[in-house]
Amino acid sequence: MIADALSTAPDAPTRQASVRLGALAHETRLTVFRALMRAGPEGLAAGALAEAAQVSASNLSSHLGVLLGAGLVSVRRDGRQRIYAPDFEAVRELLGFLVNECCQGAPEVCGGLVKC
Amino acid sequence: MIADALSTAPDAPTRQASVRLGALAHETRLTVFRALMRAGPEGLAAGALAEAAQVSASNLSSHLGVLLGAGLVSVRRDGRQRIYAPDFEAVRELLGFLVNECCQGAPEVCGGLVKC
DNA sequence: CAAATATTTCAAGAGATATTGAAATGAGAA
DNA sequence: TTCTCATTTCAATATCTCTTGAAATATTTG
Numbered sequence: 001m002i003a004d005a006l007s008t009a010p011d012a013p014t015r016q017a018s019v020r021l022g023a024l025a026h027e028t029r030l031t032v033f034r035a036l037m038r039a040g041p042e043g044l045a046a047g048a049l050a051e052a053a054q055v056s057a058s059n060l061s062s063h064l065g066v067l068l069g070a071g072l073v074s075v076r077r078d079g080r081q082r083i084y085a086p087d088f089e090a091v092r093e094l095l096g097f098l099v100n101e102c103c104q105g106a107p108e109v110c111g112g113l114v115k116c
Numbered sequence: 117m118i119a120d121a122l123s124t125a126p127d128a129p130t131r132q133a134s135v136r137l138g139a140l141a142h143e144t145r146l147t148v149f150r151a152l153m154r155a156g157p158e159g160l161a162a163g164a165l166a167e168a169a170q171v172s173a174s175n176l177s178s179h180l181g182v183l184l185g186a187g188l189v190s191v192r193r194d195g196r197q198r199i200y201a202p203d204f205e206a207v208r209e210l211l212g213f214l215v216n217e218c219c220q221g222a223p224e225v226c227g228g229l230v231k232c
Numbered sequence: 233c234a235a236a237t238a239t240t241t242c243a244a245g246a247g248a249t250a251t252t253g254a255a256a257t258g259a260g261a262a
Numbered sequence: 263t264t265c266t267c268a269t270t271t272c273a274a275t276a277t278c279t280c281t282t283g284a285a286a287t288a289t290t291t292g
Contacts, residue, residue: 014146022141026280030134038220046239059281061240066279080238080289088225091218095225098214102207104154142250162269175251177270182249196259196268 017097020090023070028053029063036073036086043085045078133213136206139186144169145179152189152202159201161194 024030035052036044044052050060064084067073071090075082140146151168152160160168166176180200183189187206191198218225 014150015143018141018143018146021137021146025134025138025141027131027134028280030130030137034130034217034220037217047237050239056282057239058241058283062280065240077288082239092225095211095214095218098211101150101153102204102211108204144250163267166269172252173269174253174271178250181270193259196266198269 013097017094020070020072020094023066023072026063026066028055028059029067032060032063033067033072033086036084037091039085041085041088043076043083045081045083047081049084129213133210136186136188136210139182139188142179142182144171144175145183148176148179149183149188149202152200153207155201157201157204159192159199161197161199163197165200 024033031053032049035049046057046060046064049064050057053060053063055063064073064075067084068075072087072094073084074087075084077083140149147169148165151165162173162176162180165180166173169176169179171179180189180191183200184191188203188210189200190203191200193199
């Protein structure tokens with residue numbers, strides 16, 4: 001599909017949002033993602049995440065690949081471990097997309113949501 | 117699995133959030149959901165949604181079933197059409213879950229997000 | 233260098249989801 | 263009643279996604 005001027009392909013933000021939502025739409029990945037958000041920019045090693053989520057290293061690794069592919073996390077190497085950290089900008093984008101969607105129809109849905 | 121005191125099954129909110137995220141994690145469904153949010157409580161007929169998302173009636177119907185199963189939308193019958201409407205309470209719950217997760221690690225991610 | 237550690241990659245099988253088109257259902261209109 | 267319209271249900275197929283375990287890779291330590 002080189003040029004699809006006549007098709008109704010969803011726009012890029014919608015596509016990206018659905019990829020990111022899909023990345024979070026798995027209990028193991030959501031658990032891992034929550035742990036990373038709690039950990040903050042420092043991040044956590046893959047091993048620590050495997051333990052937190054109670055899954056095998058290889059299973060975890062494939063889930064981390066999905067989160068990475070969605071751009072929700074990043075990795076860096078530290079010695080023999082790999083440290084994963086949340087990508088806050090991506091999270092902000094995703095939340096912004098959802099909030100904007102919901103506010104269009106119902107501002108009251110969002111009001112009072114952010115109580116940081 | 118009647119009693120899983122020793123297992124590390126994710127808690128109910130996490131499970132519910134992952135089901136709802138999964139329901140939104142599809143371009144057709146996300147498009148449909150956006151249209152419903154924009155339409156507001158009045159909702160939209162299945163036919164209108166099929167046209168908006170450019171998919172067949174039967175394909176749309178199965179996607180609506182997923183959104184319904186996740187509790188993100190409700191249906192009512194009006195003559196021979198079925199009108200779908202967003203469930204704002206469910207949306208609020210989901211956004212609240214995400215925002216709380218992200219605020220735990222990084223309050224600044226959420227700040228200034230709600231500009232309704 | 234050899235051993236140990238942390239993690240990823242790969243391949244295979246299982247399971248879940250998506251897409252189609254045809255048939256069924258349930259109104260309302262003629 | 264019979265026709266048409268709006269929508270769902272069903273069954274079949276196709277396509278992803280998950281999970282596993284074994285093997286590969288990279289890095290530090292002895």
